[in-house]
Amino acid sequence: MTSSMTEPVLSIANLRVAFGARTEAVRGLSLTVGRGKTHCMVGESGCGKSISALSLMNLLPRGATRSADHIRFQGQDLLGLSDREMARLRGDKIAMIFQEPMTSLNPAYTTGSQMAEVFERHRRTTRRQAMDRADELLARVGITAPGMRLGQYPHQLSGGLRQRVMIAMALMCDPELLIADEPTTALDVTVQAQLLRLLQTLQQELGLALLLITHDLGIVARMAHRVSVMYAGQVVESGTVSEVFAAPTHPYTRGLMACIPVPGTTRTGEPLGSIPGVVPRIPPGFVGCGFRDRCDFATPDCAQTVPLRGAGSDHSYLCRLPPDGTRVAAA
Amino acid sequence: MHLFLIRRLLLAALVCLTVLVISFTLTRLSGDLAASIAGPNATAADIAIITRNYGLDRPLAVQFLDWARHAAEGDFGRSFLYHVPVWGLISDRLPITLTLGLTGLAIALTISLPLGILAAAREGSAIDRGIMLVALLGQAMPGFWFGLVMIIVLGLDLQWLPISGVDTWQGYIMPGIVLAFSAIPALMRLTRSGMIDALAADYIRTARAKGLSRSKIILKHALRNAAMPVVSIAAVQLGFMLGGSVVIESVFAVPGVGYLAWDSISKNDFPVVQAIVLFLAVIYIALTLLADMMNALLDPRLRG
């Protein structure tokens, strides 16, 4: 195997995103996504998932600044790229789809024209060729009568169809990496299932590296090879899906898992778990565990720097507690 | 779409009718119209003759219906002063006023669109604040005074432009600028706020994620969506400019419809005034209709 086969498509080390001097939304995130693999980032809203994704694309809102040891994409460090060079990668080698299919397409242009636009931009083709490609991809994402859909405007399509269009648009230039930010959250459950199946198929057939952001552990279990559980801008637990799900170790991961009803094991009438409180806003220079205010196991020690511990062959977590030692909830 | 259009046309007709009633009532506001027409030196006999000749002794409703029936046929009566058909007086001067209004609109759009877009793209910067300051100052400027100042500076001191009349095309420049100034603040603010809203939309994030260039994002994706309110306001402003030509045309002695209106008002030539009020109202209604149709072209959602 050559190194380019083993080297991950995307590798991030120690990514930080700050909003001015008051808030640090991402605090030292590191992760890798391998070719043909799905990496899920999971966590509550406000934990920094979307901001991490946007910072990869260099699409952060004004006022936000990013820093990292490296953000390596196919061996190239994205940190060193100019805006122009980065724009050349976006939509071409790295594509992204968003949570809001209702508003993510421009209401003033046809789907065809919006899809063709990416191809024309990156492949310098004629409109005719770009339209053919769009037609092909609409068929690929399971849209019937693609020719008709190309001439339609976003408001004439349902939410599920629009998200399919978004996916097809993201695939126009055969990207290496697809970032999907809660792609199914805004949709009906049945549509959700169809779209997830579609994403999975496409990923396998095209050998995509998929960075999937979700708050739904069910989706993680179904889609992911690896998972990073995020809390307050940090990855608090990460590893292969099988290991993390078999032995969730960080109290936050355990809390998340307790929120899911499991048929057969959860008795009717028994309350589902929930994590009280909300994700705090963390200022730069914050030390210790970000979860300590909501954690049942918190002690004064948690205000100190927390070690990264291993919990298996490919499984680590960020907590002072030992992997499976006896845990006593603080009073 | 067709239903929408029919509704709009019906409404427009109803508005026209109301304005017709208003403009008729308007001229009957004075206690004795015949006395006003005859002027201060007229004798009672003169007034009696005028009352009879103009049919002012008939019931008001009869007078109105008579006038409205003729107006509907395009006959707005004869001028008391010039003794020629009113419509001829207006149509002779219309090209000048329309040219002036369109010049004003063209100047206003060339200035306010780029500046509004620039302000939005650099929201919060010194450029943005500078542009908004210009809008604020423009809004406080009394148009007729601005015109006089320009006459003194550009016409008299520098002698760049003619100070009155429109014998040459240069004559349109100063009145055009003054008219444009009345519309620039509104157009610029609306362009800016529309662009700011559009640039914050999700589809702009998508466009950026597609790797499109900044100019393409601003000029293609954002502007198209910000354009709709601007088109509406531009139409309305053109209507206001034509109405405002009363002031500007008298400042610059431009022989247009506005000047005719002012002249007719001060000389009690009411058939002309009535007709111009109605005429400007119809133009305004037509312009708003036009704007609605242009918006339907711009926004596929309105086409249904």
Add this chain to the structure above:
Amino acid sequence: MTSMSVPQTMRAERRLPALRHLATLLGALIVGAALLIAIFAPYLVPHDPFAQDLNLRLIPPFWMDGSQPMHLLGTDQLGRDYLSRLIYGTRVSMLIGVLTVIASGLIGITLGILGGFYGGRTDDLVMFLITCRLSIPLILVALTVVALVGSSLTVVILTLGLLLWDRFAVVARATTMQLRSLDYIAAAQAAGASRAHVLLREVLPNIAHHLVVVATLEMALAILLEAALSFLGLGVPPPLPSWGLMIAEAKEYMFFSPWVIMIPGVALFVLVLGINLLGDGLRDMLGAELQR
């Protein structure tokens, strides 16, 4: 409706609050000063603003050669003291501005609230009236009315009041509609409050901050329109010192002594600017949603 309120993004304004506050303060100072000058005009004037002295015609203001210390801003073509006329002109402008806004506000707010609250046919009628009003050429109709009824301060105020209510109606209607969908209005109705009570006690106070901003806009517009009408000779009758009339009367002399139109023009500009600055500041402070 084209002049309907559109949400404003106010991020930029928040970034530099100091500058915004300074502008608002400046506006408040200008308007406050104008108000005081208008009220105490008789005690402030150095001369009788109506007293003519044909021996002292067109004396230039203090910064020019040939000025006289007695007449700080010089004299007009009839030898009347320009500063005194300017001070009394403030009175005319402020009177027009305030009274017009009261008259047009009463009409517009009543129509707007009724349309926004009751909806349906009532609202159709209100929208129709607004459309009619907007299609009537403002200045032309005002000129005609003044020409026919006779020019006086009262006529100008009533005419402008009857014409400038459209924006009040548009904003009152839109904000009332937003309010109507909120729960507490329904709750008040369910609790058996009379309609008049709901409209006056629940609706009006909660849209008042939007209307205050409209009032500043309309006041500025009324002052500019009065000046334009007077300039055309169909506004405030002479010898009353309206700024617009001062400009009109001085027009013939402006080629030789430009200051005769500069002084009242700058006064008009500064007052309107002050009102607009105050309005902008109020909008930011009160959080009114309004497209200007």
